[in-house]
Amino acid sequence: MTLTELQYIVAAAQERHFGRAAERVFVTQPALSLAIKKLEEELGLTIFDRRQNRIELTAIGKQIVHQAQRVLEEAEQIKILATQGKDHLNGPLRLGVIATVGPYILPDLVPQLSARAPKMPLELEENLTLNLTGMLKNGKLDVIMIALPFDEPAIVTQALYDEPFKVLVPTGHPWQKKKLIDSRQLGSEKVLLPHAGHCFRQQVLDACPELSRSDAEGWQGNSLETIRQMVASGLGITVMPSSALTPKYDSARLVAISLAKPVPGRRIGLAWRRGFTRPRVIDTIRDAVHALKIPGLTMVTH
Amino acid sequence: MTLTELQYIVAAAQERHFGRAAERVFVTQPALSLAIKKLEEELGLTIFDRRQNRIELTAIGKQIVHQAQRVLEEAEQIKILATQGKDHLNGPLRLGVIATVGPYILPDLVPQLSARAPKMPLELEENLTLNLTGMLKNGKLDVIMIALPFDEPAIVTQALYDEPFKVLVPTGHPWQKKKLIDSRQLGSEKVLLPHAGHCFRQQVLDACPELSRSDAEGWQGNSLETIRQMVASGLGITVMPSSALTPKYDSARLVAISLAKPVPGRRIGLAWRRGFTRPRVIDTIRDAVHALKIPGLTMVTH
DNA sequence: TGCCACCATAAGTATATCTTATTGACAGAC
DNA sequence: GTCTGTCAATAAGATATACTTATGGTGGCA
Numbered sequence: 001m002t003l004t005e006l007q008y009i010v011a012a013a014q015e016r017h018f019g020r021a022a023e024r025v026f027v028t029q030p031a032l033s034l035a036i037k038k039l040e041e042e043l044g045l046t047i048f049d050r051r052q053n054r055i056e057l058t059a060i061g062k063q064i065v066h067q068a069q070r071v072l073e074e075a076e077q078i079k080i081l082a083t084q085g086k087d088h089l090n091g092p093l094r095l096g097v098i099a100t101v102g103p104y105i106l107p108d109l110v111p112q113l114s115a116r117a118p119k120m121p122l123e124l125e126e127n128l129t130l131n132l133t134g135m136l137k138n139g140k141l142d143v144i145m146i147a148l149p150f151d152e153p154a155i156v157t158q159a160l161y162d163e164p165f166k167v168l169v170p171t172g173h174p175w176q177k178k179k180l181i182d183s184r185q186l187g188s189e190k191v192l193l194p195h196a197g198h199c200f201r202q203q204v205l206d207a208c209p210e211l212s213r214s215d216a217e218g219w220q221g222n223s224l225e226t227i228r229q230m231v232a233s234g235l236g237i238t239v240m241p242s243s244a245l246t247p248k249y250d251s252a253r254l255v256a257i258s259l260a261k262p263v264p265g266r267r268i269g270l271a272w273r274r275g276f277t278r279p280r281v282i283d284t285i286r287d288a289v290h291a292l293k294i295p296g297l298t299m300v301t302h
Numbered sequence: 303m304t305l306t307e308l309q310y311i312v313a314a315a316q317e318r319h320f321g322r323a324a325e326r327v328f329v330t331q332p333a334l335s336l337a338i339k340k341l342e343e344e345l346g347l348t349i350f351d352r353r354q355n356r357i358e359l360t361a362i363g364k365q366i367v368h369q370a371q372r373v374l375e376e377a378e379q380i381k382i383l384a385t386q387g388k389d390h391l392n393g394p395l396r397l398g399v400i401a402t403v404g405p406y407i408l409p410d411l412v413p414q415l416s417a418r419a420p421k422m423p424l425e426l427e428e429n430l431t432l433n434l435t436g437m438l439k440n441g442k443l444d445v446i447m448i449a450l451p452f453d454e455p456a457i458v459t460q461a462l463y464d465e466p467f468k469v470l471v472p473t474g475h476p477w478q479k480k481k482l483i484d485s486r487q488l489g490s491e492k493v494l495l496p497h498a499g500h501c502f503r504q505q506v507l508d509a510c511p512e513l514s515r516s517d518a519e520g521w522q523g524n525s526l527e528t529i530r531q532m533v534a535s536g537l538g539i540t541v542m543p544s545s546a547l548t549p550k551y552d553s554a555r556l557v558a559i560s561l562a563k564p565v566p567g568r569r570i571g572l573a574w575r576r577g578f579t580r581p582r583v584i585d586t587i588r589d590a591v592h593a594l595k596i597p598g599l600t601m602v603t604h
Numbered sequence: 605t606g607c608c609a610c611c612a613t614a615a616g617t618a619t620a621t622c623t624t625a626t627t628g629a630c631a632g633a634c
Numbered sequence: 635g636t637c638t639g640t641c642a643a644t645a646a647g648a649t650a651t652a653c654t655t656a657t658g659g660t661g662g663c664a
Contacts, residue, residue, distance in 0.1 A: 060387030
């Protein structure tokens with residue numbers, strides 16, 4: 001039994017005429033005749049009572065044609081589902097964001113995404129790169145927003161933006177009036193950084209090797225916000241990405257100072273499984289990010 | 303989209319493994335892979351997220367597989383319908399019987415048939431051969447019980463029984479004591495016969511050519527029962543088939559006398575359209591008729 | 605009786621669909 | 635790091651299926 005055969009018997013039942021039915025389903029009359037005969041043989045019964053001039057349905061034939069219509073309707077539903085579901089921006093998106101990006105991007109990004117993809121509810125996960133990677137690989141997340149480079153098998157990435165790092169000092173700190181600081185100067189200060197699980201920590205250490213020596217004993221905060229509060233309390237200074245240093249973050253008690261060239265920074269991008277088949281989702285996230293008005297970020301265009 | 307493809311995705315969704323799914327549907331893994339890919343391409347989306355070690359359903363894939371199961375269930379219903387409906391003794395039978403047979407056979411035949419085919423309700427039509435033939439041809443009846451021979455295109459027949467004709471006279475008639483009457487003697491009597499629409503009339507005239515002369519002016523009754531009453535009232539004599547002359551029919555006022563050889567009679571049989579596909583129904587009617595205990599009938603066996 | 609309409613059948617061809625064999629990607633072990 | 639096993643994708647060829655055109659058979663109708 002095939003869907004084609006079912007189509008044929010439905011057409012024949014409606015037309016009461018093999019020739020016209022065949023025309024209706026765009027085959028020749030023998031093709032339709034044969035197919036119906038094949039189905040009748042498979043079912044072991046007669047669906048059509050072949051008469052001169054016209055054909056009639058047998059009692060059981062009526063029931064079978066009726067059921068065949070149901071089957072075809074249900075099959076049609078699959079196509080409808082497919083058409084609707086092909087809208088990549090329809091259906092939930094499970095998005096992971098690293099902890100040093102989430103708080104500063106998501107408040108602006110979420111409204112942007114909702115506007116662009118109203119039928120795509122977001123399930124957000126804020127975590128460390130390592131955990132996000134795991135969740136991405138085992139399918140718990142669809143897309144993650146992490147620092148590049150990010151080389152993993154079967155994972156595709158796309159850059160979003162670059163952001164420079166800056167030094168954050170409390171008001172009253174000797175460097176308060178400085179316009180530029182050389183990263184080598186940081187070695188002499190007590191620099192607070194997030195603990196080792198955060199990739200941001202490693203990025204800063206890579207960019208400012210001087211810190212690796214002095215930092216060994218320094219306290220390691222859990223989040224940039226904790227560290228920000230600690231800096232404000234005069235417990236030390238820190239390095240932060242630009243997105244965490246917009247004016248709305250406590251500009252009264254803290255001063256952000258740029259770093260001298262080569263300016264250390266990081267590149268943030270998206271990553272997804274190679275099998276992820278909603279490319280428009282990627283495009284939409286990228287567009288939404290590019291539409292953000294966060295000072296200091298340099299968008300990466302392709 | 304084919305039912306096979308739907309089976310494949312359902313199997314794959316359940317096994318979460320193409321190899322095992324393929325085994326389950328009795329094909330090789332590449333066949334299943336290809337078929338699923340073909341369906342995915344037709345629908346323009348991804349149903350399975352191919353991963354190392356296992357496969358996962360995409361969001362839309364889940365919906366599609368679910369719908370596919372519905373389709374397959376509905377399709378399965380067709381097979382169930384077919385199995386049930388293949389019981390030829392299931393479902394109504396529209397049976398036509400000629401007027402000179404019905405009253406004498408049906409009272410015994412109906413219970414016999416009901417016992418043999420309890421799920422086959424009878425829709426009975428008692429009429430003249432001509433009308434029954436029309437109804438059979440245009441599908442209003444399934445089987446008719448008529449006098450043979452009966453040659454019509456696309457109509458198949460089967461003999462059931464032979465029954466001799468007998469002469470019926472009122473008590474007090476000069477022939478009352480006769481054991482045997484020669485049909486040639488009938489020409490001298492007033493013989494009442496049903497009117498020209500009844501095939502029985504022609505059968506009698508064929509068997510007793512002498513009547514053709516005398517009968518021209520005679521009254522023609524509508525039914526054998528009317529004629530029987532008329533004979534009982536002394537208005538004439540008649541010829542009847544044996545089945546109409548069992549003792550329960552007014553044996554007090556009437557006497558039935560056999561005819562001499564060659565005994566005129568008729569053969570009763572079944573007729574159905576060549577396209578009628580319930581052979582067991584025919585067999586069952588024949589068996590039921592053969593089980594009747596009506597004196598004078600000679601069953602025809604094949 | 606001959607024509608017409610209709611479905612069945614026959615024969616040939618194209619197209620799907622399946623098979624076996626092989627490749628490629630990844631994961632885990634050593 | 636290389637080796638090995640697992641799993642799905644791909645390739646190539648065989649087979650089955652579904653279709654085509656052409657023809658045959660039956661019954662209705664004038």
